[in-house]
Amino acid sequence: MLNQSLLPMQTCHCCSFSHSCLRGIPVQNKAVASLLIYERQSSLYLLGDPFSSLYVLRSGSAKTYVNTESGHEQISSFHYPGDVLGLEGFDSMVHSSSLQFLETSSVCRISLKNVNNAMDESREVRQRLLAYMSRSIRDEQLLLMSLNQYDSKQRVIKFLLDLSEKMKRGGLSRSEFNLSMSRIDIANFLGLAIETISRLLTKMDAQGLIKVQNRKITLYSIDALKTYLLVPSD
Amino acid sequence: MLNQSLLPMQTCHCCSFSHSCLRGIPVQNKAVASLLIYERQSSLYLLGDPFSSLYVLRSGSAKTYVNTESGHEQISSFHYPGDVLGLEGFDSMVHSSSLQFLETSSVCRISLKNVNNAMDESREVRQRLLAYMSRSIRDEQLLLMSLNQYDSKQRVIKFLLDLSEKMKRGGLSRSEFNLSMSRIDIANFLGLAIETISRLLTKMDAQGLIKVQNRKITLYSIDALKTYLLVPSD
DNA sequence: CGTTCTATTGACATCATTCAACGCCGGTGG
DNA sequence: CCACCGGCGTTGAATGATGTCAATAGAACG
Numbered sequence: 001m002l003n004q005s006l007l008p009m010q011t012c013h014c015c016s017f018s019h020s021c022l023r024g025i026p027v028q029n030k031a032v033a034s035l036l037i038y039e040r041q042s043s044l045y046l047l048g049d050p051f052s053s054l055y056v057l058r059s060g061s062a063k064t065y066v067n068t069e070s071g072h073e074q075i076s077s078f079h080y081p082g083d084v085l086g087l088e089g090f091d092s093m094v095h096s097s098s099l100q101f102l103e104t105s106s107v108c109r110i111s112l113k114n115v116n117n118a119m120d121e122s123r124e125v126r127q128r129l130l131a132y133m134s135r136s137i138r139d140e141q142l143l144l145m146s147l148n149q150y151d152s153k154q155r156v157i158k159f160l161l162d163l164s165e166k167m168k169r170g171g172l173s174r175s176e177f178n179l180s181m182s183r184i185d186i187a188n189f190l191g192l193a194i195e196t197i198s199r200l201l202t203k204m205d206a207q208g209l210i211k212v213q214n215r216k217i218t219l220y221s222i223d224a225l226k227t228y229l230l231v232p233s234d
Numbered sequence: 235m236l237n238q239s240l241l242p243m244q245t246c247h248c249c250s251f252s253h254s255c256l257r258g259i260p261v262q263n264k265a266v267a268s269l270l271i272y273e274r275q276s277s278l279y280l281l282g283d284p285f286s287s288l289y290v291l292r293s294g295s296a297k298t299y300v301n302t303e304s305g306h307e308q309i310s311s312f313h314y315p316g317d318v319l320g321l322e323g324f325d326s327m328v329h330s331s332s333l334q335f336l337e338t339s340s341v342c343r344i345s346l347k348n349v350n351n352a353m354d355e356s357r358e359v360r361q362r363l364l365a366y367m368s369r370s371i372r373d374e375q376l377l378l379m380s381l382n383q384y385d386s387k388q389r390v391i392k393f394l395l396d397l398s399e400k401m402k403r404g405g406l407s408r409s410e411f412n413l414s415m416s417r418i419d420i421a422n423f424l425g426l427a428i429e430t431i432s433r434l435l436t437k438m439d440a441q442g443l444i445k446v447q448n449r450k451i452t453l454y455s456i457d458a459l460k461t462y463l464l465v466p467s468d
Numbered sequence: 469c470g471t472t473c474t475a476t477t478g479a480c481a482t483c484a485t486t487c488a489a490c491g492c493c494g495g496t497g498g
Numbered sequence: 499c500c501a502c503c504g505g506c507g508t509t510g511a512a513t514g515a516t517g518t519c520a521a522t523a524g525a526a527c528g
Binding site: 469475481482495 | 506509514517521523525527
């Protein structure tokens with residue numbers, strides 16, 4: 001079912017001009033990037049694929065996951081517009097994780113060659129790329145912290161608040177949004193059972209903290225939710 | 235107790251010549267790096283400190299930790315010789331975590347200015363730095379996976395096997411080594427209670443998998459330990 | 469309109485934490 | 499030298515949170 005319908009090699013004006021692309025990297029040459037569109041459940045790359053490009057998510061959403069030797073699939077992050085995809089490939093020049101879209105999405109593709117040329121030419125590009133990767137490392141450290149010290153309720157709240165931030169970043173409502181991932185994915189990501197996720201969402205709905213309608217989530221009070229992350233739980 | 239005794243600005247020949255330094259980055263200018271020595275429990279940098287240098291751990295060991303708003307301290311990684319320290323600072327030019335040494339250790343300090351100059355001059359340096367950060371991101375993803383899908387016994391085994399790899403990398407025995415961190419630190423890192431760590435080590439000793447004498451660990455069969463990571467537990 | 473995947477809910481089992489007591493070790497001062 | 503002390507580590511018993519199993523309901527898709 002990894003049917004990827006990609007529009008081959010359209011010139012991507014967004015990347016040539018937009019300031020927000022690749023977190024602000026101004027790509028001088030207009031021909032360096034191309035816009036690709038992928039369907040829900042299709043993959044941008046799989047673990048083991050050669051690392052030949054970086055991508056910037058323009059619209060939609062995606063998940064990054066790694067497969068263990070024992071066959072288990074572990075989701076390590078969810079992605080939203082503005083995120084740079086594929087950075088883990090620089091080490092061995094092979095993708096060390098897989099990326100799958102959660103809904104119809106579009107990405108800017110920038111070939112590794114063009115990335116390298118841009119780095120050769122501009123110190124600012126180098127700095128921005130380093131900064132972005134640096135931030136990724138930091139984000140993963142913080143995620144690790146959340147999963148280690150928080151109990152199940154706090155993990156779910158943290159997850160919702162992080163999503164809320166991403167929505168706000170994308171110019172959407174920070175208190176009312178649709179989950180693009182299943183409960184199964186949420187459970188996998190948070191290291192909890194799906195039943196636990198379900199129960200907690202129901203309970204928090206009953207407590208008046210949030211409203212849950214299938215995948216539509218409403219956060220009644222972001223501040224109230226944040227207080228739950230400070231105390232040893234509730 | 236953050237008493238840091240650093241030898242000010244000695245020329246560091248190791249970094250000028252050693253191929254292994256900064257994971258193979260050959261720093262041309264001999265004056266770019268300096269060797270510093272730190273005592274046990276002293277800090278290289280704290281969260282919030284300005285990001286002015288990268289460091290390569292030459293000898294000893296260290297831990298990276300982040301503090302939450304609620305005062306909790308979460309260890310996100312342990313470091314051994316060859317590791318590059320401080321990479322998370324590129325984002326905001328301020329350290330987003332703290333680094334503390336677990337024993338008397340030495341580091342090569344390379345100022346940010348020199349790092350940037352080296353990147354300006356050499357494409358290879360750029361590639362290596364990107365590769366190193368890329369690998370860091372991957373390592374954290376894998377760690378996240380371990381903590382999410384493994385039960386307590388598997389976490390401890392994974393921890394020991396990872397340490398074993400680092401020992402081997404450093405040219406030491408991979409089956410017999412000393413822990414440089416306390417049980418408290420291990421528990422914090424793995425997201426378990428110290429009692430759980432203690433019980434599991436004792437049990438695995440009784441089972442003949444490992445030998446535990448205070449902080450000295452002997453792995454009787456690395457292969458046998460690895461099999462525990464494949465099955466849902468034991 | 470039926471099949472299949474996803475989500476909810478309840479009952480029960482289990483693993484890990486918590487609380488508590490104790491032993492060990494190194495340091496310090498009498 | 500011995501006594502005391504504090505930090506670290508071990509061990510036991512009880513509690514509790516989360517997972518597992520099972521049944522059902524709802525949503526999505528053809």
